[in-house]
Structure formats: structure tokens, C-alpha cells
Amino acid sequence: MPARTATRTAVRTAAALATAATAALAVPLAAAGTAQAAAMPTFEFMWAGDSGDGQTDRQVWYAPVYDDKIDVTASADHRTLRVTVTRPGDSWTMDLAAPAGQTLAPGTYADAVKTPEMPGVVLDRPSMFVNGYKGGCSALTGGFTIKELEFGAGTAVKKIDLSYAQDCDDRDELRGYLTATDVAPPKPVALAMTVNAGGKLAKDGKATVNGTLTCTKPVKVDVGGSARQEQPKVVQGFIRTQVNCVPGKTFTWTSPVTVHTPETDTPFIKSERLAVFGWVSTTDPDTNQYVSVSADKWVKLR
Incomplete structure (x- = not known):
């Protein structure tokens, strides 16, 4: 089995075991009538680059089993998404946007360009920017495919499953995927x-x-x-x-x-x-x- 496949399998196996253990612990508590805390995000984010951060053919995974954190927020009109994945000393952001007048939904968004740096600028074509590199990206070509997307109340996102690929003019191609559930921010205690x-x-x-x-x-x-x-x-x-x-x-x-x-x-x-x-x-x-x-x-x- 290739090293990258083994790593990915290990991450998913660990995540599944953690989920199963949580569920097993929750059963007797729920049966006893004790209320549970709000569901917390589960996710897996991966990026791969031909020369990611200067290391050839590098692939990196992020997940709760590594104590990584995720935040997924939509705009009020559901046209754009901002994803932030963090771990100590490392962070990635993903900006996705549908063309003007559309909302993000399951489907393929091809021929995407870089997300405008000027706030409020809306393009007539898809835009994106996945960024965790040290350095800039003046222009890019790319695309993303949304397999599943469920919005929550307001700007919350409850579930998302997508893959992406982008090619910056001054970097090699970057590609990967994101799956996340229960990413709607929990309501504060009252x-x-x-x-x-x-x-x-x-x-x-x-x-x-x-x-x-x-x-x-x-x-x-x-x-x-x-x-x-x-x-x-x-x-x-x-x-x-x-x-x-x-x-x-x-x-x-x-x-x-x-x-x-x-x-x-x-x-x-x-x-x-x-x-x-x-x-x-x-x-x-x-x-x-x-x-x-x-x-x-x-x-x-x-």
C-alpha cells in the first residue's frame, strides 16, 4: 500500500474509532435522561501539491484526531463560503464563490479564478482561493466540485463535501478535498x-x-x-x-x-x-x- 494511502486510511480509521467511542459513551447517558452538549464538528481536510511548501509531492491531512479545528461560514445570501482549518503553527483558508446572482449548491464549478481581494467585488464566474502557503498567488485557474452542501440558520453551514484543484501562476497545482458535518456553530448556553x-x-x-x-x-x-x-x-x-x-x-x-x-x-x-x-x-x-x-x-x- 502506498504511504499516502496508508496515512489517509489511518486518519479515517482513527476518526471512525473516535466517533464510535463517543457514540458508545453517549448511549447510557442518553438512556438515563441526561442532556448532551451540542454536537461538535467532525471533518477531514486534505491538500496535496506537486511542490507544496517546497516539498515535492507532499500531502497533508487535518482532522479532529489531531486536535485540529475548523470553521465554515457562508455569506447571508449563500453565494460564498469561507473555511478556516487551524492547528498549532499551521492554518489554511478556503474561499469559494458562485457566480453573481447564484447560490452555492451541489455541482461542478469549472474555470474558477482567484477570489477578488477587494471586499464587495462580485464576479460573473466562479472564484476560489485555497491558501496555506508562505507566499502570494497573483492569479489562478481552478475549479471545485460540491458533492453535498447543507446550510443552517443564517450564515451557518451544517454539512459540506467537496473536492478542489487550483493552479497558481507562481506555484504548482494544489488539489484536495474537504468533508465536514455539524459545523453549524453551537448556540451559547442561556x-x-x-x-x-x-x-x-x-x-x-x-x-x-x-x-x-x-x-x-x-x-x-x-x-x-x-x-x-x-x-x-x-x-x-x-x-x-x-x-x-x-x-x-x-x-x-x-x-x-x-x-x-x-x-x-x-x-x-x-x-x-x-x-x-x-x-x-x-x-x-x-x-x-x-x-x-x-x-x-x-x-x-x-
């Missing part, structure tokens, strides 16, 4: 919370407040905030707890109020005027973004 109007006051003057929270992804949610009561003097404290949240359920959070001013042993008293400001926060497991929402309430301590 949180919601309430602070209940009734709190509990213990005999020793310690207060406990509570509320509810919901989420759209399975996440660990931090609950925090502050409470303030004006007696003859002001008593203030903080609330803090955690909740393991899953979508589709409303969770109750409960937290003692830890007094920090004026003195830690100052008791709360029965009152309808405990001002509670609360917040819930988490880090989105798919986008790694910090998300936080807040709520406030006058709480009656009884």
Missing part, C-alpha cells in the same frame, strides 16, 4: 434565575435565601450575590452556592447569607426589607465563553 420573595430566619439570627435557575446546556452553575438589611444599623452579607444544572428542569438554589459587615456575628431580624441581589454564571462548554445573568428582590425574613 441561563435564567429568580430570587424568591420569602427567606428563612433561624433563632440565632442567621438568614437563608433561595430561588430558581434554568439552563439550556448541562453545566455547573455558580450562584452568588449579596444581601443587605437596614436595622438601626446596616447588616450586609454574601450568598454563594453551586448547582449542577441540566436543560428542561427548573432547579432550586438555596444559600445561607454569610454576614461580613459590620461584624460577622451581627444577627438579621424579621423584616420585609432584605434587599437581595443575586447572579448565576457558568462557562459555556462549547464556546468557552463566560455567561452570567442576575436578578434582585425584596425578601421577607420570617
Whole structure:
């Protein structure tokens, strides 16, 4: 078996094993009713060049098994696509466009020219540019064949399968393929919370407040905030707890109020005027973004 065929087979076998392992782990969790995180992209991108990056007859594959990342975004009118494939120290971009007045769809786009460098320029013929080389490409001839293409909402792309070939005027021919699924960007996690109007006051003057929270992804949610009561003097404290949240359920959070001013042993008293400001926060497991929402309430301590 040729070396390049063996490499490609190994990549696909590893990807298949990773997918199978993920599916096997997901079955018992789904059966138990636990919500799963958003599907993450699976893909394989390959380029081959007669003199790619100065190395004769070089071929390189990219896939999640190498911890490579992909982003596929369409224009609002679905006429153009931008693909970005990255790994540490290496990145490739692919720009594809249908002729003016058309949308990208399965089919062959022959006689393509280089993507215009000036934003907003629309050509009456297909255009493309696959680039990861060190150096420029002033003009090219090429083409691409889209076997499958499924758009998501807005500029998202859910599935794509294509092959391409391009010949820059100052490079040898570059050719390869791209397959990707679940490349629609995952929706960020959404949180919601309430602070209940009734709190509990213990005999020793310690207060406990509570509320509810919901989420759209399975996440660990931090609950925090502050409470303030004006007696003859002001008593203030903080609330803090955690909740393991899953979508589709409303969770109750409960937290003692830890007094920090004026003195830690100052008791709360029965009152309808405990001002509670609360917040819930988490880090989105798919986008790694910090998300936080807040709520406030006058709480009656009884």
C-alpha cells in the first residue's frame, strides 16, 4: 500500500474509532435522561501539491484526531463560503464563490479564478482561493466540485463535501478535498434565575435565601450575590452556592447569607426589607465563553 494511502486510511480509521467511542459513551447517558452538549464538528481536510511548501509531492491531512479545528461560514445570501482549518503553527483558508446572482449548491464549478481581494467585488464566474502557503498567488485557474452542501440558520453551514484543484501562476497545482458535518456553530448556553420573595430566619439570627435557575446546556452553575438589611444599623452579607444544572428542569438554589459587615456575628431580624441581589454564571462548554445573568428582590425574613 502506498504511504499516502496508508496515512489517509489511518486518519479515517482513527476518526471512525473516535466517533464510535463517543457514540458508545453517549448511549447510557442518553438512556438515563441526561442532556448532551451540542454536537461538535467532525471533518477531514486534505491538500496535496506537486511542490507544496517546497516539498515535492507532499500531502497533508487535518482532522479532529489531531486536535485540529475548523470553521465554515457562508455569506447571508449563500453565494460564498469561507473555511478556516487551524492547528498549532499551521492554518489554511478556503474561499469559494458562485457566480453573481447564484447560490452555492451541489455541482461542478469549472474555470474558477482567484477570489477578488477587494471586499464587495462580485464576479460573473466562479472564484476560489485555497491558501496555506508562505507566499502570494497573483492569479489562478481552478475549479471545485460540491458533492453535498447543507446550510443552517443564517450564515451557518451544517454539512459540506467537496473536492478542489487550483493552479497558481507562481506555484504548482494544489488539489484536495474537504468533508465536514455539524459545523453549524453551537448556540451559547442561556441561563435564567429568580430570587424568591420569602427567606428563612433561624433563632440565632442567621438568614437563608433561595430561588430558581434554568439552563439550556448541562453545566455547573455558580450562584452568588449579596444581601443587605437596614436595622438601626446596616447588616450586609454574601450568598454563594453551586448547582449542577441540566436543560428542561427548573432547579432550586438555596444559600445561607454569610454576614461580613459590620461584624460577622451581627444577627438579621424579621423584616420585609432584605434587599437581595443575586447572579448565576457558568462557562459555556462549547464556546468557552463566560455567561452570567442576575436578578434582585425584596425578601421577607420570617
